[in-house]
Amino acid sequence: MAETENGKRELSYVLAVKEAVETILNEEPDAFVAGEDVAGAGSVFGIYRGLLDEFGPDRIVNTPISEEGIIGLGVGAAAAGLRPIVDIMFMDFLGECMDEVTNQMAKMRYMFGGRATLPITITTMCGARNSMAAQHSQCLESWICHIPGLKVVMPSTPHDAKGLLIAASRDDNPVFVVMNKASLALTGEVPEEAYTLPIGEANIVRPGTDFTIISYSRMVHESISAAETLAEQGVDTEVIDLRSLQPLDTDTLVASVEKTHNAMVVHEAVRFGGMGGEIAAQVQELAFDYLDAPVGRVGAPFSPVPFSPSLEQSFVPNADKIVASATELLGL
Amino acid sequence: MATQPTDEVLLDIHRRMVRIRTFEDEAGRMAENGFIPGALHLYVGEEAVAVGVMAHLTDEDQITSTHRGHGHLIAKGGEFDRMFAELFGRVDGYCKGKGGSMHVSNLEIGMLGANGIVGGGPPIAMGAGFANKYKKNGNVAVTFFGDGASNEGAFHEAANMAALYKLPVLFVCENNGFGEYTPQRDHQAITDVADRAPGYGMPGVIVDGMDVMAVYEAAGAAVERARQGDGPTLLECKTYRFYDHVGRRGMGRTYRTDEELAEWMKRDPIEMFEARLAEQGVLSADAAKEVHEEIARDVEAAVEFAKASPMPDPDALLDDVYA
Numbered sequence: 001m002a003e004t005e006n007g008k009r010e011l012s013y014v015l016a017v018k019e020a021v022e023t024i025l026n027e028e029p030d031a032f033v034a035g036e037d038v039a040g041a042g043s044v045f046g047i048y049r050g051l052l053d054e055f056g057p058d059r060i061v062n063t064p065i066s067e068e069g070i071i072g073l074g075v076g077a078a079a080a081g082l083r084p085i086v087d088i089m090f091m092d093f094l095g096e097c098m099d100e101v102t103n104q105m106a107k108m109r110y111m112f113g114g115r116a117t118l119p120i121t122i123t124t125m126c127g128a129r130n131s132m133a134a135q136h137s138q139c140l141e142s143w144i145c146h147i148p149g150l151k152v153v154m155p156s157t158p159h160d161a162k163g164l165l166i167a168a169s170r171d172d173n174p175v176f177v178v179m180n181k182a183s184l185a186l187t188g189e190v191p192e193e194a195y196t197l198p199i200g201e202a203n204i205v206r207p208g209t210d211f212t213i214i215s216y217s218r219m220v221h222e223s224i225s226a227a228e229t230l231a232e233q234g235v236d237t238e239v240i241d242l243r244s245l246q247p248l249d250t251d252t253l254v255a256s257v258e259k260t261h262n263a264m265v266v267h268e269a270v271r272f273g274g275m276g277g278e279i280a281a282q283v284q285e286l287a288f289d290y291l292d293a294p295v296g297r298v299g300a301p302f303s304p305v306p307f308s309p310s311l312e313q314s315f316v317p318n319a320d321k322i323v324a325s326a327t328e329l330l331g332l
Numbered sequence: 333m334a335t336q337p338t339d340e341v342l343l344d345i346h347r348r349m350v351r352i353r354t355f356e357d358e359a360g361r362m363a364e365n366g367f368i369p370g371a372l373h374l375y376v377g378e379e380a381v382a383v384g385v386m387a388h389l390t391d392e393d394q395i396t397s398t399h400r401g402h403g404h405l406i407a408k409g410g411e412f413d414r415m416f417a418e419l420f421g422r423v424d425g426y427c428k429g430k431g432g433s434m435h436v437s438n439l440e441i442g443m444l445g446a447n448g449i450v451g452g453g454p455p456i457a458m459g460a461g462f463a464n465k466y467k468k469n470g471n472v473a474v475t476f477f478g479d480g481a482s483n484e485g486a487f488h489e490a491a492n493m494a495a496l497y498k499l500p501v502l503f504v505c506e507n508n509g510f511g512e513y514t515p516q517r518d519h520q521a522i523t524d525v526a527d528r529a530p531g532y533g534m535p536g537v538i539v540d541g542m543d544v545m546a547v548y549e550a551a552g553a554a555v556e557r558a559r560q561g562d563g564p565t566l567l568e569c570k571t572y573r574f575y576d577h578v579g580r581r582g583m584g585r586t587y588r589t590d591e592e593l594a595e596w597m598k599r600d601p602i603e604m605f606e607a608r609l610a611e612q613g614v615l616s617a618d619a620a621k622e623v624h625e626e627i628a629r630d631v632e633a634a635v636e637f638a639k640a641s642p643m644p645d646p647d648a649l650l651d652d653v654y655a
Contacts, residue, residue: 032466058466063493064489064492064493064496066489066492066493068455068485068486068489069455069458069486069489069490069492069493071455072454072455072456072458072459072486072489072490073455073458073459073462073493074459075455075456075459076394076396076444076455076456076457076458076459076460076461076462076463076473077459077460077462077463077466078459079394079439079444079456079459079460080394080459080460080463080464080473081463081467082462082463082466082467084459099449099451099452099486100452100455100456100486103448103449103452104447104449104452104455104456108445109652109653109654109655110430110652110653111427111430111431111435111437111445112426112427112430112431112435112437112439112445113425113426113427113428113429113430113431113652114428114430114651114652115426115427115437115438115439115440116437116439116444116445117655118655119655148653149653149654151654171655172655173654173655
């Protein structure tokens with residue numbers, strides 16, 4: 001934690017998440033946290049560190065390594081009136097609990113004719129970082145965005161992480177809060193008071209007039225960096241941070257494209273079948289007449305995430321690759 | 333819990349079993365007559381399990397059910413008219429026609445849903461048990477599942493966590509000898525699912541699932557144990573499915589012999605209980621017949637209610653995807 005020159009407080013992403021959870025647990029007695037190593041270790045990523053001392057083992061609940069049980073714990077507890085925050089340590093472990101996610105949690109309200117309410121927040125980590133290799137690095141958001149009944153947010157900054165996490169906990173639906181491991185060390189301005197960001201609204205992080213980059217999570221930062229380079233080449237680039245993938249704020253995307261006439265989606269997930277395809281299709285359906293070229297897509301190649309640092313680096317999209325794709329798309 | 337149930341309790345148990353049997357037979361006929369779309373899994377033969385357990389529960393206690401779930405809802409207090417309407421896909425159904433047979437539910441009486449996924453229920457009941465312990469409300473969560481579901485990872489994770497946290501949960505295995513059409517000997521190397529209980533650190537109890545009083549007594553002890561904060565129990569009830577995995581018929585199938593089915597049907601849970609009630613002077617054969625007739629009239633009225641209920645408006649398609 002540090003004070004900036006103008007008196008605003010800076011916080012790391014990890015501490016912003018922790019502060020959000022503190023806020024939630026202080027204001028909502030029915031909220032608790034459950035997950036692998038969330039108690040003693042405060043999660044292997046430190047986002048819950050210190051909360052055990054503050055709230056005790058009844059509310060910061062260590063679980064066995066049992067992802068299906070963890071989601072089931074959340075579903076059953078929510079159906080019985082609590083507001084659980086459950087943690088799936090790595091997003092890759094969704095494979096262990098996809099029935100409870102897809103067939104139980106997402107559908108219970110609809111299947112029961114609206115007579116069940118499941119206010120569950122699911123925190124999890126995505127992203128290739130520090131050679132965690134093929135089973136601890138994936139960005140699998142397209143899996144969960146495809147399932148009606150789930151909401152999905154992917155905060156890119158400490159500020160957004162706090163605001164979206166508190167919003168998720170107050171939402172009466174299951175909301176995934178997917179964080180990128182590479183973003184955890186980021187610092188940024190985070191107000192001390194409780195605040196929420198609306199789920200389903202995108203954020204224009206860099207206004208521009210010539211070209212739109214639509215991104216989210218870690219790739220927002222690479223996109224901003226790419227936009228600076230493009231600006232030097234005379235392309236005034238707008239960067240939109242979606243913040244929320246489900247629901248998707250198409251209004252903001254269409255308004256931007258009406259202005260810039262060119263757009264590209266940038267994400268870390270594998271490009272094939274990734275969210276970029278859906279977003280590009282929607283923008284083309286809604287704003288075809290405004291587009292000068294098909295909506296571009298930048299994502300990881302169709303490969304498992306490699307181990308070796310050099311290979312991992314070449315797997316993950318970055319500012320240079322974004323600039324190269326944009327240059328090609330714009331015919332520069 | 334060894335106290336002798338009153339006549340009132342015995343008659344209530346009898347009535348609940350007859351309600352399940354009568355409902356299910358009519359549901360089978362209605363499916364054959366084209367009124368019930370989709371898959372229909374009937375509970376006939378297994379009534380003693382749901383009723384023997386549910387006799388100990390209040391509306392605040394929760395249950396999770398299975399794809400064969402009508403019996404659980406009826407035993408928990410579900411209404412025939414809303415249930416038939418749901419099975420018919422009508423707007424007055426418990427789920428407004430959105431769920432059907434495999435998802436029929438009523439959270440107001442703690443019935444957290446039939447479940448189309450084998451093994452889907454135990455983790456949810458474990459979670460409800462967690463909520464009960466968190467709120468210190470003294471409620472118990474019961475999960476019904478079959479011998480087939482006892483091979484699903486979800487069951488094992490839920491059992492381990494329920495025992496670890498000493499949750500007020502009761503695991504009721506309805507061992508009907510088949511996972512769909514596969515006999516138990518071909519889907520697990522054990523005969524008694526209760527053998528798995530010590531592996532999780534909870535007691536395992538085996539009872540005759542055709543004898544409703546045996547289920548009642550064992551379930552009473554397990555529910556009491558859970559309410560006292562002593563943790564979960566795995567209660568295995570040996571039972572049998574008189575009809576097929578889907579729909580009625582039952583006889584003349586290749587996956588089991590008619591002789592085996594006939595042997596089990598000799599131990600019909602309702603007939604056995606009625607014989608006992610007559611012998612004890614609690615309910616005469618004539619009085620039992622009246623109960624059947626009265627419930628048959630209730631079923632008939634409920635079917636008429638369901639037939640008169642409209643199909644959901646197409647505009648309702650997207651309602652309740654989100655809160």
